[in-house]
Structures are given as C-alpha cells and as structure tokens.
Amino acid sequence: MTFTTDPLTNPPTDSLSTADQIDLYRQMVRARQFEKRCYDLFLQNLVKGTTHLYIGQEAIATGVSAAMSEGDYTFVTYRGHAHLLVRGTPMGPILAEMLGRSNGLMSGKGGSMHLIDASRGVLGSYAIIGAQLVIANGAAWAAQYKETGQVTVCFFGDGATNIGAFHEAMNFAVIWNLPIVFVCENNQYMEYTPIRSVTAVDRPAADRAGAYGLDPVVVDGNDVEAVYGTAAAAVHKARTGGGPTLIEALTYRHGGHSRADPGKYRPDEELQAWLAKDPIPNYRSALIGRGVAERDLDLIDAQTRHEVDEATEMAKSGGLPADELLWTNLWSDGSSGWRT
Amino acid sequence: MALVTYREAVARGIAQEMRRDESVVFLGEDVAAAGGVFKTTVGLLDEFGPKRVRDTPISEQAILGATMGAAMAGLRPIAEIMFSDFYAVCWDLVANEMSKSRYMADGQVSFPLVIKSGNGAGLRFGAQHSQDISNWAMAIPGLKVVCPSNPVDMIGLMAAAVRDNDPVLIFEAKGMYAEKAEVPNGEIVDSLGKAKIIREGDDCTIAALGMMVPRAMRAAEILSSRGIEATVVDVRSLVPLDVTTLMAAYSRTGRLFTVEENPRLCGWGAELVSIIVEEGFEYLDGPPVRITTPHLPLPAADNLEDLALPSVERIVSTITEGMKY
Numbered sequence: 001m002t003f004t005t006d007p008l009t010n011p012p013t014d015s016l017s018t019a020d021q022i023d024l025y026r027q028m029v030r031a032r033q034f035e036k037r038c039y040d041l042f043l044q045n046l047v048k049g050t051t052h053l054y055i056g057q058e059a060i061a062t063g064v065s066a067a068m069s070e071g072d073y074t075f076v077t078y079r080g081h082a083h084l085l086v087r088g089t090p091m092g093p094i095l096a097e098m099l100g101r102s103n104g105l106m107s108g109k110g111g112s113m114h115l116i117d118a119s120r121g122v123l124g125s126y127a128i129i130g131a132q133l134v135i136a137n138g139a140a141w142a143a144q145y146k147e148t149g150q151v152t153v154c155f156f157g158d159g160a161t162n163i164g165a166f167h168e169a170m171n172f173a174v175i176w177n178l179p180i181v182f183v184c185e186n187n188q189y190m191e192y193t194p195i196r197s198v199t200a201v202d203r204p205a206a207d208r209a210g211a212y213g214l215d216p217v218v219v220d221g222n223d224v225e226a227v228y229g230t231a232a233a234a235v236h237k238a239r240t241g242g243g244p245t246l247i248e249a250l251t252y253r254h255g256g257h258s259r260a261d262p263g264k265y266r267p268d269e270e271l272q273a274w275l276a277k278d279p280i281p282n283y284r285s286a287l288i289g290r291g292v293a294e295r296d297l298d299l300i301d302a303q304t305r306h307e308v309d310e311a312t313e314m315a316k317s318g319g320l321p322a323d324e325l326l327w328t329n330l331w332s333d334g335s336s337g338w339r340t
Numbered sequence: 341m342a343l344v345t346y347r348e349a350v351a352r353g354i355a356q357e358m359r360r361d362e363s364v365v366f367l368g369e370d371v372a373a374a375g376g377v378f379k380t381t382v383g384l385l386d387e388f389g390p391k392r393v394r395d396t397p398i399s400e401q402a403i404l405g406a407t408m409g410a411a412m413a414g415l416r417p418i419a420e421i422m423f424s425d426f427y428a429v430c431w432d433l434v435a436n437e438m439s440k441s442r443y444m445a446d447g448q449v450s451f452p453l454v455i456k457s458g459n460g461a462g463l464r465f466g467a468q469h470s471q472d473i474s475n476w477a478m479a480i481p482g483l484k485v486v487c488p489s490n491p492v493d494m495i496g497l498m499a500a501a502v503r504d505n506d507p508v509l510i511f512e513a514k515g516m517y518a519e520k521a522e523v524p525n526g527e528i529v530d531s532l533g534k535a536k537i538i539r540e541g542d543d544c545t546i547a548a549l550g551m552m553v554p555r556a557m558r559a560a561e562i563l564s565s566r567g568i569e570a571t572v573v574d575v576r577s578l579v580p581l582d583v584t585t586l587m588a589a590y591s592r593t594g595r596l597f598t599v600e601e602n603p604r605l606c607g608w609g610a611e612l613v614s615i616i617v618e619e620g621f622e623y624l625d626g627p628p629v630r631i632t633t634p635h636l637p638l639p640a641a642d643n644l645e646d647l648a649l650p651s652v653e654r655i656v657s658t659i660t661e662g663m664k665y
Contacts, residue, residue: 073413107446116441118448123412128436134402135437138409138417145365145391145415165432168402175397329447330482332505336443338481339583340533 016225021287024066024224026300028058028280030307031082034091037308038081038098038112042259046316047098051112052079056222056254059279060185061086063227064153067235073121073143073152075136078113079185080125083155089117091311101318108321109329121150130165132156133182137169140178140238151238152180153231159190161204170212170246179238181231182246185221187253192265205248214246221249222279252277341524347517349491350380350456353498354418356527358388361416364502367394367403368420377422378458378517400430404455408438411453416502423465424457424473424511438507439482452505454498459487460551460601461649462515467637470645472601474511474549475608478578484508484532485578489553491521493576496530504532513551533580537589541569544595544663547586547612549575552599552650559599559655568663570597578608583615590616594625597659599650604635626665631658 016024035053042051054061057079065086068074076083084094089105097104098112105115113127123139126132136154143150160166161184173180184205188195201207206216219230227249234245252274256263263271288294330336344352358364366384368376372395375382385393396403400421407419421427427434438451460472477485484506488494494512501508538553539560548556553574560570571589575582590596596616598609609630616628631650638648 075409106444106448109446110444114441114444116445116448118412118445123409123449124441124445126437128432131405131432131437134405134433135409135412136405137402138406138411139413140409141406142410142413142415145410165401165405168397168399169405171397172399172402172406176394325446329445330443332442332450332452334447336481338579338581340580 027062031058050258054082057251059224060221060249063224064231067231073139075132075154078127087120092314096315096318102321103318130160130163133169140180155183158186158195158204173244177243180244181234184248191257209246217247221251341522344491344523346519349494353495357502364416366418404430404433411451416452418454421457424459454501456510458514459511466640470638475602487511487550496528499529535582535585536574539572543569545571545589545593547573548599558652591623596628598630600632604632629662
C-alpha cells in the first residue's frame, strides 16, 4: 500500500523525544486494554446497549491527540472511548458510564455512544453519522470569533463521507477558513459493508478533498508517528490561520462494527494482513529497535492492566443513578419541566 | 411609540440583543447582504459588520451544526432557517443533537441558541413553503418553542430567547410580516412560557397561536355582537406551555376552543384539550373543540389556501355551534 502524504504537510517526527515515543506507546496500550475490558464486561452483561470498539485503530486517536494542545476541542463518533482516554479522561468514569452507574462520566444518562468530557474539551461523541462534522465547525467558529487560538479536531469514519453532512461541513469550514482538522478514520468498512463497494472513489475522504479546495492527505493510520506528524502539521496550520485540513488515515477494525457483529464478512486473508499491521506490537518492536528497554514497555503493559482493573472496580462499585436523575438537566437551570 | 411592522420587529429584536452582548452572532442564507428574503434582517450587517452577521451557503445542516457547536463553545448564536419547512433537511441537529446533548451529558454543556424561521401560510407558496411546523418542534423534549403574534411580542420574545440558555425556536408568522403596531421606544424584554389573556369574556375561552391570534380576536368581536363573550388567550409559547394561564381562563368560562394553523393530527390544541379534560374536568360545560387546518398538505391557490386555514368565519360558526351544547 502506498501513501500519498504530502511531505510538506507531514514533517519528520524525529522531534519526538524517547519519552514522547514511550508515551505514544502507553496511550495506545491503554486504549487497547480498556477496549478489551469493555468487551469482557459486555460478555458479562454488565455493559448494556451496544458498544463499538476501537481495537486496531489506536494509533490514530493517540497520534492526533499528541499533536493537540490543552484547551483544543475534540469531536468524535460513537467509537470514541479511546479519544477521551487520550485527552485525559480517567478510565473509571468512562467505564462506569458504560455500566450505567451514578459515578459514570455523565451519571449514567449518556451511555457508551454519547461520551462527553467538556472539562477536557471533548465536546461529544456523536451517534448519528456525520452530525459531529457540522457541529465541530461551530466550536471552531467560536474559537475563531473569540480569537482564542483553540483548534478543533473532528474524527469520523469512512462511512460518514457518504452522508450529506460531510459535504456541507467541508464546504462550510473552507469558506469560513475555520481552525479545524477533520480526521477520517478509514477502517475499510461502513458498518458491515466494504466502503469501496459503496463509494464512487477509492479514497472516500481524500479523493473528495479537491472538491472543497483542500489537498488530499492520506496517512498510514496504523503508524502512530506518521499520524502524529501529519496531525501536527494540520493543527499548526489551523492554529496559525491556515484553515481546515482533511486527513484520511487508513486503518482496520480488528473486530466487528459493534458487539452484535462478529465481522464474519471479512476475508480471512485481508484480516490477517491487517492484523500483521497491528499498530501496537509494531510500534513496540520499533521502540525496542531504537534501544528502548523491553522491560520498560512490559512495565507499561503491567501498569495499564492495573489501571484497567482499578477502573473496573471503581465502575462496579458505583450505585445505580438515583431516580431523581431522570428529571434533571434537560434545561440549563437543571430542570426538565415543559409547563408553567 | 412608533409604528413598527412585524417584519421590522424581527431585526429590531435581534439588534437590541446584539448591541447588548458581543457574544450574540447571527447566521443564515441571504441574511446579511440581502437583509433576508423576507427582509426581516435589514440593517444588521451595516450595524454589526460581517464578523457578527454572516451569510451561509444553502446548507441547513451546516448552519444548525455551526449554531450548536458555537453555542457549546461560548457564543450565543441566532440562526435563520429561511422557511420553517426546511427544518426537514436538518432535523437531526434539532431533534437528536441540540435538544438531547445537555440531558445526555447530565448538564456538562448548554446550548444558548435561537433559531428563527418564517413559518406558516398566507403567501400562497404551496405545500412545501407554507406549513406551520411548530407542533413538530413541540414534540421534541429539550426545545423551547415560541410563536409571537405581534411586533411588540416579537421584540420581547426574541430578547427573552437570546438571553435564555437553552435552544429556542422562534416561528415568525410569515403571513403577518406586513402587520403594523405601535411599539414603545427603548428596550423590550419579555418572558418565555407566558401566555397572555388579550380579551376577557365569561362564555368561552378561545386559545390561539401566531397568525391565528388576530383571527380569533376578530371572531370574538363578531361573537360579542351575537351575545357570546369570549376570553381570548394568545398562547405565545408552546414549550414551556403556560397551563396556569390557560387553565385559569378555561375554568372561568367552562368551554375551550382552540384555533390552530397546524394540520389536525397532533396539533398543540390536542395537548391542551387533553390537559384541561384531565385536570379540569369538573369545569366542563361542553366539549372542547379544535379548529384547525385539515390534515392535508396546503394547496397554493388563493381560494384553496384560504379554505384550508381557520378563517374568522369558520371560527365564528364553529364556536356558535359549539356553544349550543
């Protein structure tokens, strides 16, 4: 597979210190282990509803987040647990939210698909395909209007490139020169269907970029440093008044679309080829090749297991949300009444 | 005091709030340079400049998405959806996103935004540009819904909507844009969720909304000449619904007639009737009667559109008949 990343917008990443590199590894491992625990808890019928796991795609959220600053805004899809983790949301409240507990991030009222952590600029996980693209423009507009220097990053899947909101959002962001970075996580499947079988072009995001006056940017979404470099350039461009960038990051979902989907429709050869490109073991090998001690990485793995165990205990220890919560926070004054 | 049209009142209300608060911004199709296709926003670009008053492409999802995101990030945007019928192409943002996100987040975010639209019939635009869709909005938890019936209310309710921290949808009766009224000078600020008793009478209560309010008043005058004295309530706000005022008027008269521009099924009057029957059954002197547009798309021809909408004559005859019970 060849990547057409423009070297001008994809600077070398040798600026990453060893500590930075180890942190990229740590964040990917945290995302991976967290998602595996979600799956386990699902099998135990503790996580309710549905859940969409990020296993295989961790390099994208990790690399992009590393290029962002505190105060920047993040918008993401329902496959967004990891995107909160990398922005600093602790595991416990996210897991508790999925268990529908009172100590959940949103007191149990949101659930897996609607995670939000405004205190860390994550202005939402959106469960209706495409919605977050147009909404993210608004946050970018507010930052532009108030001249705060904040950048907005909006993640979405390949399937979203075929919905109208994608096209409205791209045009709008360009004509208003908004400080925003759109990141298409092309995991090759829109739910159960190969994206190429339902899309007029090979690269669902990048091949459309030209229609909005944007450069096509494609990056190996399983290479965390490549993602970081591409995102860093795009974030810098947005922060300095250069307007939006549309990045297409190529990746693969190791599991099915959601918990109901075993993903059997995928050819075994294809699956094996992508599993060989798993971003985490590959990055681990690269770091060891650069002289990082294996035991340091083992320690991260062990620390993360401990973190996930603690988060699980914290989540399970939470009580059910109080009945009164049914009636709170529809309106900004905390109430929910419809009559006076 | 000065004579102000309903259309001018829209711009006046917006300008009043933009002068007061720098975080108020305005966006929509043809709203800036052109002053709005209904000329409801003339002068805003000149006074507040292109940073605060912005033309958009024909992209209703992009408009409402930007509105919602900006509200979440500290602005107080006002958006125009030119014809309320066009909500149908951006309803996800309204019905799924801005109305639910605060609740789902258990209060982490709020959405201080206003969406204004030309709504309803009277201009012979046909079925896709003449609907009253205020009852669609009423059906979604998390939206406040306002329908001003005169220029003073338009200014005051616009101000209240802009100052409110929740999503407020303002439906402008586009058949009334040319209507004039005396408007006091100076700032006008009203309250959301307040109906207004605009005529007192002991025999029945007529509840009306938006463009139906002046028709209800003219009908009440005719009924008066025939010996039926009606209390007329301008409902003004569908959410919150001022049940206190409406129930007080109804319980005093024992009879309720609603005058609704929306098509028959699930109009706001159906909700009101169910409330007064459930909570005020003992006051009933006769069956509550709803006077609505039939459950049909609106035709374009003068006579057919007029036939579809509740007319003064239909209001008078329906109430006259209803009072015989």
